[in-house]
Amino acid sequence: MTEELSALYVVPTPLGNLADLTRRAEEVLRSVKWIAAEDTRHSGPLLKQLGSQARTLPAHQHNEHEAAARIIEKLQSGESVALISDAGTPGISDPGARVVAAVRAAGGRVVPLPGPCAATTALSASGLLDEHFLFYGFLPSKGGQRRQALTDLLDYPCALVFYEAPHRVLETVADMATVFGERTLVIARELTKLFETVHSCPLSVGLEWLKADPNRQRGEFVLLLSGAPKDADDGEGERVLKLLLDDGLPVKQAARLASTITGVAKNALYERALALRQ
DSSP states (O other), X not given: OOOOSOOXXXXXXXXXXXXXXOHHHHHHHHHOSEEEESOHHXXXXXXXXXXXXXXXXXXXXXXXXXXHHHHHHHHHTTOOEEEEOSSBOTTSSSTTHHHHHHHHHTTOOEEEOOOOOHHHHHHHTTOOOOSOEEEEEEOOSSHHHHHHHHHXXXXXXXXXXXXXXXXXXXXXXXXXXXXXXXXXXXEEESTTSTTOEEEEEEGGGHHHHHHTOGGGGOSOEEEEEOXXXXXXXXXXXXXXXXXXXXXXXXXXXXXXXXXXXXXXXHHHHHHHHHHHHO
């Protein structure tokens, strides 16, 4: 590590595949004297494999204020600290944001490292065409609060990105279908791991797909939804529709695919396809 000044290094760790750890992250984790970890027991095997001699201290959601004070003390004594979570990037639906804020408020130096993040990993493989996205993270665990949170997002014209735990994924997808109606749903689970799955389907059949195989309900989930439907008069829906019809697709299938691709209402495209065929 070439930096001479003490710093808090925000270090992303692999979602599952250890080969995703960057060379710079390895260098930092081997060089710092202290590593603040979400779960020191969970991170132990990774640090041992890297040959890191750093001492660890816990920095999880229940002790972030205490951890921040200890980290600031280390920094002020001239020692550098690496901040890691169990997987992915600290502070992105993981502990770490309060630690970073406290260090910055104390005048400490914060150095972010790029690396694994489940939200962007899933988004890159989703095939959603929305130009923008909103990362929401975890929805409320209670059904009424969750449905209200989803309702508040109903008119957002961007892709929506959520995290979800396996024991709530069925309820969440059911609530999404109730609130949003017909959208494109992308279910990404176990990213970078042996049973990685990225499945795209109409939101209305997402729950059925999950229930068809209990294995599909296991692991950590990223759920992505296409944004609010665009106005049908922007021309994009009809352009795509014509291309699909010219390729010989049946009217119903062409309308469904054009709606999935562009976000234009399927019924409107179906009516337009019938007119074009006539």
